[in-house]
Amino acid sequence: MSAALAKYAEAFAAAEAAPGSPAWLAELRKAAHAEFNSIGFPTTRNENWHYTSVTPIAERTFRPLKGAQSSAAIGGLIERAVGDASWARAVFLNGQFEPSHSSLASLGRGVRVSTLTAALAEQPDFVSAHLGKLAAWNAQAFTAFNTAFVQDGLVVRVARGVKAEMPLHVLHLVDKQAAGCMIHPRLLVVLEPSAELTVVESYISERGVEYFTNGVGEATLGDGARFYHCKVQRESREAFHVGTLQATQGRDSLFHSFSYASGGALSRTNTYTRLAGQGAEVRLNGLYLIDGAQHADHQTIVEHIAPGCASRELYKGILDGESHGVFNGKVYVEPEAQQTDGKQTNHALLLSPTARVDTKPQLEIFADDVKCTHGATVGRLDDIALFYLKSRGMGADHARAVLTYAFAAEVLETVELDELRDGLEKIAFERFTRA
Amino acid sequence: MLKIENLHATAGGKEILKGVSLTVNAGEVHAIMGPNGSGKSTLAQVIAGHPGFEVTQGSIVYDGENLLDLQPEERAQHGVFLAFQYPVEIPGVTNAYFLRSAYNEIRKARGEQQVDPMEFLDVMEQKLKLVDMDPDMLHRSVNAGFSGGEKKRNEILQMAVLEPKLAILDETDSGLDIDALRVVAGGVNALKKPTNATIVVTHYQRLLNYIVPDKVHVLAHGKIVKSGGKELALELEARGYDWVLEAA
Numbered sequence: 080m081s082a083a084l085a086k087y088a089e090a091f092a093a094a095e096a097a098p099g100s101p102a103w104l105a106e107l108r109k110a111a112h113a114e115f116n117s118i119g120f121p122t123t124r125n126e127n128w129h130y131t132s133v134t135p136i137a138e139r140t141f142r143p144l145k146g147a148q149s150s151a152a153i154g155g156l157i158e159r160a161v162g163d164a165s166w167a168r169a170v171f172l173n174g175q176f177e178p179s180h181s182s183l184a185s186l187g188r189g190v191r192v193s194t195l196t197a198a199l200a201e202q203p204d205f206v207s208a209h210l211g212k213l214a215a216w217n218a219q220a221f222t223a224f225n226t227a228f229v230q231d232g233l234v235v236r237v238a239r240g241v242k243a244e245m246p247l248h249v250l251h252l253v254d255k256q257a258a259g260c261m262i263h264p265r266l267l268v269v270l271e272p273s274a275e276l277t278v279v280e281s282y283i284s285e286r287g288v289e290y291f292t293n294g295v296g297e298a299t300l301g302d303g304a305r306f307y308h309c310k311v312q313r314e315s316r317e318a319f320h321v322g323t324l325q326a327t328q329g330r331d332s333l334f335h336s337f338s339y340a341s342g343g344a345l346s347r348t349n350t351y352t353r354l355a356g357q358g359a360e361v362r363l364n365g366l367y368l369i370d371g372a373q374h375a376d377h378q379t380i381v382e383h384i385a386p387g388c389a390s391r392e393l394y395k396g397i398l399d400g401e402s403h404g405v406f407n408g409k410v411y412v413e414p415e416a417q418q419t420d421g422k423q424t425n426h427a428l429l430l431s432p433t434a435r436v437d438t439k440p441q442l443e444i445f446a447d448d449v450k451c452t453h454g455a456t457v458g459r460l461d462d463i464a465l466f467y468l469k470s471r472g473m474g475a476d477h478a479r480a481v482l483t484y485a486f487a488a489e490v491l492e493t494v495e496l497d498e499l500r501d502g503l504e505k506i507a508f509e510r511f512t513r514a
Numbered sequence: 515m516l517k518i519e520n521l522h523a524t525a526g527g528k529e530i531l532k533g534v535s536l537t538v539n540a541g542e543v544h545a546i547m548g549p550n551g552s553g554k555s556t557l558a559q560v561i562a563g564h565p566g567f568e569v570t571q572g573s574i575v576y577d578g579e580n581l582l583d584l585q586p587e588e589r590a591q592h593g594v595f596l597a598f599q600y601p602v603e604i605p606g607v608t609n610a611y612f613l614r615s616a617y618n619e620i621r622k623a624r625g626e627q628q629v630d631p632m633e634f635l636d637v638m639e640q641k642l643k644l645v646d647m648d649p650d651m652l653h654r655s656v657n658a659g660f661s662g663g664e665k666k667r668n669e670i671l672q673m674a675v676l677e678p679k680l681a682i683l684d685e686t687d688s689g690l691d692i693d694a695l696r697v698v699a700g701g702v703n704a705l706k707k708p709t710n711a712t713i714v715v716t717h718y719q720r721l722l723n724y725i726v727p728d729k730v731h732v733l734a735h736g737k738i739v740k741s742g743g744k745e746l747a748l749e750l751e752a753r754g755y756d757w758v759l760e761a762a
């Protein structure tokens with residue numbers, strides 16, 4: 080075990096000694112901890128982390144957070160989240176559930192939402208049947224890290240044929256108390272056949288706080304289920320963030336994922352899905368807006384296992400300063416997955432000569448009757464379009480801002496939730512026109 | 515209003531304009547005709563300030579100012595407008611936002627009050643009628659997916675909104691059906707004032723039946739090789755350019 084990992088042994092022993100976890104969970108944590116120790120933090124020699132060095136995370140020692148209090152900052156943090164106050168809401172502050180700011184009753188009949196802690200007490204069999212069953216805690220260091228240290232999180236179950244009456248907004252808020260700490264939130268979503276749910280996860284923190292969020296989500300989509308997931312990561316510029324969502328999709332199910340990332344010193348968003356039932360469809364979209372020395376990495380893995388499935392991916396990045404963006408999209412098409420229709424697109428806009436982007440599409444196709452394409456561009460603002468706007472009287476800065484925003488708008492348009500889309504459009508617009 | 519003298523311009527190391535001189539007074543309509551590739555669009559774009567061309571010699575004075583010293587946006591704010599031969603598609607920016615921003619920038623430059631989105635809709639109502647355009651077009655991205663004719667109409671809509679002093683229409687008639695041609699020409703004529711001037715670049719005499727020019731010029735090989743009255747357009751239509759080029 081390397082020194083980078085040994086420093087977490089004590090924290091793990093303390094967590095292990097804490098009462099309350101059922102035996103199976105203690106076993107799972109222990110196994111995950113052993114995996115974490117044996118895998119270790121990935122290096123850039125690992126092809127999945129080739130363009131992203133996690134040294135800044137590995138060289139720090141983040142503490143588990145204990146005894147944090149609810150704080151006055153919470154109201155301001157909630158206000159900064161994009162969304163609608165009428166949605167069902169689960170608020171976590173520094174990883175701890177805040178019942179007084181949450182309202183989970185309104186999702187309707189057939190939708191069961193509870194914190195992981197509560198679910199372990201109330202529906203232990205359900206949790207043990209699903210927790211750790213999709214996410215690869217035995218292969219991915221950060222997923223193992225989360226599984227070993229998992230604190231709280233959310234468990235959502237939607238019954239067969241039920242459409243949740245409104246979106247569920249999960250707010251992961253962080254204030255100064257979490258400086259130097261690590262937070263390992265967990266999300267478990269199980270949609271029975273033909274169920275439908277929208278989840279928005281917002282990650283927001285107070286300015287200047289350095290901490291590490293390492294989230295893991297698992298989503299099971301039954302046949303014909305629909306899952307809309309949006310993750311909005313707007314953490315402090317000192318924060319470190321790794322988030323992994325692993326889905327598995329039944330026949331004719333639909334999974335839409337959107338990732339918005341503008342925060343963090345270093346962030347990595349993994350969105351993985353397995354198209355396991357015939358006719359399933361997935362759409363993975365994302366937008367990252369970074370500047371200064373920020374680093375934002377998105378990885379997608381789409382496994383086409385069943386025939387006749389479709390995957391669509393559109394990721395865009397706008398990079399200023401000396402920021403570095405990474406996109407790695409893997410598509411596997413298994414021999415059984417005939418009539419696969421896959422399309423992956425990745426565009427980056429560089430606003431400064433020192434910003435950098437690395438794109439790596441990876442298609443591995445083992446079936447013959449498939450249509451899979453990928454396209455990537457890295458560019459600057461189009462001089463002719465700039466001239467067109469200026470020739471109508473717009474000043475150079477305004478014209479640049481408008482075109483930059485327009486670049487982002489194409490992918491923001493794909494957000495289905497009106498309030499979220501409008502809110503993100505507003506943030507993006509103001510970001511570029513504030514100059 | 516506009517005085518161009520001995521204008522030379524290059525692009526990509528190639529000289530395209532080789533000494534153009536042209537004077538346009540307030541209240542006048544000038545037509546520029548000429549073979550493909552002769553430099554008509556280049557001239558229009560140099561007047562508007564296109565960054566892809568370098569002026570190597572000569573001058574353009576507009577309203578007593580050296581136009582070449584001004585940025586493209588300043589030229590627009592001073593009342594210069596170019597209807598592009600190939601209007602640019604800008605996905606992600608709605609026509610409404612684009613038009614209102616342009617309108618407000620130009621009002622600001624004239625020291626006038628800015629308008630909010632609601633007030634702007636009132637302004638638009640009448641302008642849309644002028645070019646017979648569906649108000650739904652306002653909510654679509656600028657020119658994105660527009661048909662050729664719709665793009666041209668959109669250029670004239672912009673002109674109607676911005677009310678320029680000097681309008682240059684670069685082949686606005688190309689790609690328009692006969693009805694659209696009449697509508698667009700009607701729009702241009704409706705905007706005409708004794709204090710304004712218009713330069714129309716066209717290949718077809720037909721347009722000049724609707725927008726009647728005071729002068730017609732032939733641009734060939736980067737120079738104006740012949741100028742005349744509106745009857746020159748008819749003669750060109752009948753005889754082609756060879757006789758002019760030979761005489762030049």
Ligand SMILES: Nc1ncnc2c1ncn2[C@@H]1O[C@H](COP(=O)(O)OP(=O)(O)OP(=O)(O)O)[C@@H](O)[C@H]1O
Nearest residue numbers: 525526528530549550551552553554555556557566
């Ligand atoms: N950026 C450029 N680099 C090199 N050559 C150019 C450039 N732009 C224009 N040209 C050339 O300059 C010449 C004049 O082009 P221009 O577009 O002005 O012609 P035009 O008279 O408008 O033709 P048309 O009637 O076909 O519209 C052409 O030969 C064209 O290929």
Ligand SMILES: [Mg+2]
Nearest residue numbers: 554555556599
């Ligand atoms: Mg031309």
